[in-house]
Amino acid sequence: MTSSLGHFQSAFAAALLASEDIADPAVQARIGQPAFTVYRNTVMKGCIDALESNFPTVARLVGGEWFRAAAALHVAADPPRDGRLMHYGDRFEAFLAGFGPATDLVYLPGVARLDAMWCQAHVAADAEPLDAAWLARCESEALARLVVAPHPAARWAWFADHPVFSIWRRNRTDDADRAADDIAWHGEGALITRPRDGVQAALLDEPGCAFLDACACGLPLADAAEQALRTNPDADLAALLESLLRAGALTSCVLHPSFEGTS
Structure with missing residues (x-):
């Protein structure tokens, strides 16, 4: 009985979003009923x-009718x-990347990713941002070996080919009516955070994305800085760290094990 009920429930759930060609006769009998429809x-x-x-910027770019048909x-x-x-759509970016009618909208999957990042930041866990004043008081040797974690609400991405x-x-704000031809067509990154109550978004360059990638992997600040410099040897690391602290993109830190126990 339990197995039959489970089979019926699975088939019924599938029928909700499938065509009317459902093999299960018990479900098929209900498909034609007005209540089921x-x-x-x-x-x-x-x-x-x-x-x-969840993807208002995508919808604004393509229009409601186009969006709802694709959705x-x-x-x-x-x-x-x-x-x-609120969590639905984690694979919408990949869907748009392979969606034929969106082929010419090469930036659309990236826009979908940023919409998803905004949602993720909005519902992420709270945490106290890293105290910039405390960090400034650290000695240089200790600072280099600190492992700094990204804030739970911080999301970032680098888009190499498109702005x-x-x-x-x-298109997320009221600037959508401004001409698009004043956008410089080059790669750029994004940082979305929620250090307090409201979600914030800002440009982030490639070194900044590389730096946060390294922090997320548990690398100490010295190694994270090295990863950032690999993308751009002229990167201003002090300004980068300051901007991340100001955005509330970093939280708790610990000494890397290689530093602990040294004299």
Whole structure:
């Protein structure tokens, strides 16, 4: 009985977002019923609404009709796996990257990633940002061996080929009516944080992204700085660290094990 019930529930769930060609006769009998049609349409609309809410910049760029048509295809192929729809769409970027009608919109998957990063930052755990004054008092030798963790709400990405952040910010705010031809067409990065109550977004260069990547991997500041300089030997590391501290992108720190116990 339990196995039969489980099979029916799985088939019923699949039928909500699938075509009417369902093999299970028990489910097939319900598909033609008006109540099932209403329920299925409601579920589909709820998922599409969630995607539109989670990816407002994408929707603004392509228009509501285009977006909802694409979202319906994505929902059918990749329905929510979590009842908290704020988290829905973690694979929407990949969907857009392979979506034929979006082929000419080369920046669109990156814009989707930034929308997703905004959502992730919004619901991330709280943490106290790293105290810049405390860090400034550290001796240089100890400072080099500190392992500094990115803030739980910090998200960053480097887009090598397109000005994704500028496009995203232009269409995330009221600047969307300004001409797009004043955007410099080159790679750029983005940092999204929520050190306190509100989500913040800022440009971040490639050394900054490399620095945060290294911090996320648990490397000490000296090694993180080295990773940043590999992307640009002329990078101003002091200014970079200051900007990350000001943005609240860093939190707790510990001494790297290689430093502990030395005299």
